[in-house]
Amino acid sequence: MVAGPGTVFDLYVGDKSVEVTSLKGKVDYVHPSSAEKYEVAAGSFSILADSQQISSGEGKPDPDWDDWNAQRDELWAKRLGVIRGDSRKYLPPNLHVPAWELEENGTWERVYYDGDYRYFWRPIRVAPGWAPFAVGRWVSRGTR
Numbered sequence: 001m002v003a004g005p006g007t008v009f010d011l012y013v014g015d016k017s018v019e020v021t022s023l024k025g026k027v028d029y030v031h032p033s034s035a036e037k038y039e040v041a042a043g044s045f046s047i048l049a050d051s052q053q054i055s056s057g058e059g060k061p062d063p064d065w066d067d068w069n070a071q072r073d074e075l076w077a078k079r080l081g082v083i084r085g086d087s088r089k090y091l092p093p094n095l096h097v098p099a100w101e102l103e104e105n106g107t108w109e110r111v112y113y114d115g116d117y118r119y120f121w122r123p124i125r126v127a128p129g130w131a132p133f134a135v136g137r138w139v140s141r142g143t144r
Helices: 063-084 100-105
Strands: 008-013 017-024 026-030 037-041 047-050 054-056 106-113 116-123
Touching (some): 037 047, 063 100, 100 106
Antiparallel strands (some): 017 047, 106 116
16 A cells, blocks of 8 residues: 555455555555555545455445544553653653653652652642552662
8 A cells, every 4th residue: 555645544454355445635555466556535435355356345434443543542642752751761661651651640859858869750630549550669769
């Protein structure tokens, strides 16, 4: 398949077939057995392809599927946003991915503790009873 910048499409993959629906722009689908190119434009019919043939589909996107994907994209954007957040500086590498919860719900503050200044995380947007990483134990890592 070939799709230009800004193109949005759904691709449904079955055990022995594929359906391509363009939501915005156009997608060129190249059938693997014949190397023929088929254009799928937004607002037109989708294409259904198996190993032998191509036919027209209904071309209707699945809004539930698209909503689920949008939610997943938003979640991963938050998780990857930790790379730019403070938690990466204060947590060991194995906690970088789940640290998005900390970035989203609190702030790191420099506090005088046990004879020195250290960074501690403080919640600022959490519901009563919320606890990050509630299973396990907290340890001082000596990061300054």
